[in-house]
Amino acid sequence: MILVQSVAELKTEVARLRAAGRRIAFVPTMGNLHAGHRHLMEQARRHADAVVASIYVNPLQFGPQEDFSAYPRTPDQDRTLLEAAGVDLLFSPDEAAIYPRGRAASTRVEVPGVSDILCGAARPGHFRGVATVVHRLFRLVTPDVALFGKKDYQQLLVIRLMTADFDLPIEIVGIDTVRDADGLAMSSRNGYLTPAERRIAPQLYATLQAFAGRIQSVSGNGFSAYEAQAAEQLEIAGFRPDYVSVRRQQDLTIPGAGDRQLVILAAAWLGRARLIDNLELDRKTAPAFVP
Numbered sequence: 001m002i003l004v005q006s007v008a009e010l011k012t013e014v015a016r017l018r019a020a021g022r023r024i025a026f027v028p029t030m031g032n033l034h035a036g037h038r039h040l041m042e043q044a045r046r047h048a049d050a051v052v053a054s055i056y057v058n059p060l061q062f063g064p065q066e067d068f069s070a071y072p073r074t075p076d077q078d079r080t081l082l083e084a085a086g087v088d089l090l091f092s093p094d095e096a097a098i099y100p101r102g103r104a105a106s107t108r109v110e111v112p113g114v115s116d117i118l119c120g121a122a123r124p125g126h127f128r129g130v131a132t133v134v135h136r137l138f139r140l141v142t143p144d145v146a147l148f149g150k151k152d153y154q155q156l157l158v159i160r161l162m163t164a165d166f167d168l169p170i171e172i173v174g175i176d177t178v179r180d181a182d183g184l185a186m187s188s189r190n191g192y193l194t195p196a197e198r199r200i201a202p203q204l205y206a207t208l209q210a211f212a213g214r215i216q217s218v219s220g221n222g223f224s225a226y227e228a229q230a231a232e233q234l235e236i237a238g239f240r241p242d243y244v245s246v247r248r249q250q251d252l253t254i255p256g257a258g259d260r261q262l263v264i265l266a267a268a269w270l271g272r273a274r275l276i277d278n279l280e281l282d283r284k285t286a287p288a289f290v291p
Contacts (some may be wrong), residue, residue: 001083003090010091010140014052017088022049026143028134031055032072033081036178036186040147041085043175047145053082054091054137059103061129072191091141098136109135111161114252119154119267119276122242130155131162138168145171149178151185153265153278157252177277179205185277192273201270203237207244208264208279215246216283223255230266239268239275249280 025048062068115127182202223246
């Protein structure tokens with residue numbers, strides 16, 4: 001695996017891959033990698049001849065009450081995982097490479113509407129930071145395809161829309177969430193959980209599964225009572241929910257009576273960790289009911 005830190009080095013290596021006729025897959029990360037990230041890298045190999053990953057902890061997507069400096073950074077462990085996953089090129093830029101005129105003076109990218117709801121309402125400016133850094137990375141890496149985990153469902157939609165709006169020639173691929181054996185979605189945030197909280201955490205996904213079973217027979221879009229019930233169940237279990245919401249998969253708007261392609265999304269605090277999860281639902285096919 002080749003490690004580069006400057007934009008000039010990155011462009012040289014990408015040009016070398018292009019000259020060899022290789023199709024490039026890109027997986028941007030903020031480091032502190034786990035088995036879910038490794039799965040993304042392995043899936044990237046199925047979509048291209050060369051895999052480029054990046055590690056950059058982006059300050060623009062942290063809110064004023066979120067501690068950017070405390071975000072876990074594990075560079076040696078991350079490089080070991082990426083090498084084992086067969087990544088060809090790792091881009092680990094500093095802030096000057098990403099924001100050459102400085103963070104405050106840099107142009108921002110914003111996807112209106114979808115950035116302001118759900119996690120966007122709870123974390124104002126977060127998705128502006130995501131769209132800004134991903135757009136910058138896309139322009140630097142110039143991949144053919146980029147892969148993102150579906151656990152961050154709203155982020156995936158923001159990136160899809162941003163890519164389409166700028167007419168970037170990049171295929172965006174969403175990869176199914178990787179879970180531990182008990183159902184908990186793998187996340188860097190799981191490291192904040194105490195042992196007692198870790199035992200509770202799988203109830204987030206179990207609650208979404210039960211919710212999905214109950215709304216199969218709901219006519220129209222009368223989901224609000226079920227959303228409130230699910231949030232109450234999470235509170236009883238020890239979570240502090242930000243939201244539990246049923247939305248349309250394609251744009252995260254509130255479903256209409258005829259909508260069938262739905263997604264149930266939730267965000268909830270458990271101790272220091274803000275956990276997010278979701279469950280896609282095709283109402284023509286009933287999921288397994290979990291009481």
